[in-house]
Amino acid sequence: MQASELRELSLRVQRNCDIADARHAGNDTLCIYLLKMREFYRWMRRLPYSAPLDREEVGDWVIRQERLWEDLEDKDLEPLTLGKTRFDPFDHESVNRRLDPHGLVYGAGYGRGARPLFFLGSVVSREEFDGYRIYVVGEEQARDLVAPPAMSRGEVIFVRTESVRRMLHEMIEAWQFRGSPPGDAMARALAAYGCVSDNDAGFDAMVDSEVESAVWHEVGEVLAGRLLGAAWQERTLEVAGTRGERVMRAVRDHLADSLTTLPALLDSDHDGALHFYFANLTGMRAVLAPRLRKAYEAWTGTGSRHALKRLVAPSREHWLSVARLLLETPPESWPISDEALPALRLSGP
Template structure:
């Protein structure tokens, strides 16, 4: 079995290289270098606090880019396990064979329709209504993009190692200045200076809950959105409209599941951390949420009722916008679709 697992990991890692070769150029130079630094840290097994040697990192990047040049035009390989062949995107079927041996596989699509692959050790499984929630441990094969979680069908896969790395990067970034903001408020609930490793583990456990809540919301979006939503998003992959569409869906998922539950349980560290990551397009189109959050932080009574009211208002708004986007997709030609979507999105901002 060990040799079969090793062979599977090798094949998945090769598919990761092919995907990275095709899509790494989509990032800005700054984002690209940050992702390469993080990938190098994972691949070489360096600890979070360990300083990276610039010369070694630079040489590794050069070698990796040369590898990408060689494999960019290669086709993805099917995956062999238990005397069966699986497509790289048949995650559920392959996992039926892998779970009993303590491993997890995921093959799907991320932003810009980039294929994402990972093999990891299985840490735990639990059922939530009709959904199977899988928590992974050590990652054995992965690509340059390592999202903390993904939903495939009725399976939610939460990548503990990727989530923890992301948390550490945010902590490290905040530590350069240590100013009072959402991240500082989140970290004030943890005593990092006393025991960084233990508190990072505690924070990871707490944020796993928030990640699962978001993915549950993503699944429940299917009950609110037009069945053509995913088809519409794939049709605009790589455009500005895709980024807005994904931000809108995130808002819907969080309004359905994440934020109401964090508020109901008074999980203030996760609420602050959520707002610490409330940036980019998500923040741009939903300034009302930032306004009520700031009011909550400065209020004496600490009531989250205005925040919950804003979230409920947002849910109705974002579902309406999402349905209008599908309507445009359904009733416009390929040539006019992008212009019409961008024009509509420019009017989608929800203010106080």
């Protein structure tokens, strides 16, 4: 394959990313949108997180990007081409069979609200394990405004190192801005890694560890997918953009974590990754799992992981039961209002 063909592929992937952004970039609140645009600008310019930004220059770039999106808003996603072969933009398997010898990997799927997601990046590692394939992705040549740290599609897992690094930086930055208490989960995670900024060895160690944790979570996602079947994805698309989707994603995340992530973290001797797991236990996931937080507090108070380890098996049974309830019950009958939500929670002593 010629270098010119790979450059053309990168341009086509980025165009589909731009088309997806044109349709969905405005779905966030203004504050979240501007934060994403700032991060996207850094990526486009290959700037480190510590680099100061020129406000006027960023503002001019945002205007140009929004004009591009306006021109693309009504366009359809385009097929990808390699040589004389055309590929559906979601056919990542066929594209990757052609890219594997070149150290590149292509990812395609759907995110929250049925938003298309695409990227093209370099392969850091590729592993075949128990019927599924795991790609750890390094530098990316094309991506969307939204760049989740990890995603799975069928039996294929993608973990994106650049996005893991960005996520950690943003979480630490937000934690510092809030002036959070020195003894919370994030403070404990940073202390365990000896991490004080995004430029030191502690931060790099944290990135490496969270890449591994992301792999375990996505393995759990694959296993959860095997348990739940294709009907789960169909139901998720049915409730896309609603509170029901947030509940479904939180339930599946918890099921995946009870299958692989938590057992792996609890078997590890390194406390940092486990502390970070709870620092990142927020939003609907936190609302649905108060018992998990209580077990974490027992560990930090006593030094014993017994309560957490004892909770893994009941968690697995609970979240699988809740997931099946969501599949078997019409969405309009789900107990997901603020008043009814406790019916789905992992609670108890």
